[in-house]
Amino acid sequence: MKKVRKAVFPLAGHGTRFLPMTKASPKEMLPIIDKPVVQYVVEEAVESGIQQIVMVTGRGKRAIEDHFDISYELEDVLRKKNKLALLSELQRISSLSEITYIRQKEALGLGHAVLCSEMVVGSEPFAVALGDEILYGPRSGLAQLLEAFNQLQAPVIGLQRVPRSEVSHYGIVDGTPVRDGLFRVERLVEKPDVPDAPSDYAIIGRYVLTPDLFDILKTQKPGVGGEIQLTDALNTLARHRPVYAMEIQGDRFDTGDKMGFLKATVHFALNREDLGEEFRHFLEGILGPHQLNPDKDTPGESVYATR
């Protein structure tokens, strides 16, 4: 089978979980410290050897294109001010990857977004990465899936276990174990009710897929939420050919969710050389044992002042 060179980033979602912030700004441009979420995902794809990224965007997502484009004015200002480190960082971002943009005119679902990429992907296998999920670990998440794809020569879906109570937020896998962390897919269910979930293995936002999926997507009927679901099309694909699902090692942050965003911010801040130490002290100040002076222990006093 051909080598996986392209990754599709479906980015047309409305970001309703993060309103009102996402009314006029794409959720993928939310900053984790000083870098937009989608840049973390692009860097993961590039690190795993992807050569072309196909971004499927929609209305209100222009900031994403500007972010990965050259900004002559800004570069000129930085050059004149001798801010060369920042200048080279901006130049690095605009040359990270070849990026092609496609507009999904209506947000009809993740499956429909992937179908919009067909003209650019063509008849090659391709990766899919959701632009608001960051993976963090010793090895790029997509690289783990690509390695499995190269061995199995079949579609591979990225998984992580989730608490049972959360299964209805995800596509859930019913699979036969092949080896540790690898399953052959028997059935996929998009956002099941808790009692109906076949397992606690959830589809996370990384896939390596084959182009025969496009024909299935063309006739895929809307599923949960009235949307054309990628999960439903993959479920059909699994009836025609072996499809695998593999547990991805590493931490996952769903930054389209408020709690996921907060966790990502704290995690990346603590791991940053320039910010980590001071931020850790700050957090310890809030969370550590309070050394309250009994004389001043008045209700409502700020916890920040207790250490």
Ligand code: G1P
């Ligand atoms: C999508 C997929 C779902 C998957 C999830 C991962 O759902 O449809 O199968 O588990 O991403 O984040 P969404 O979160 O876009 O509703």
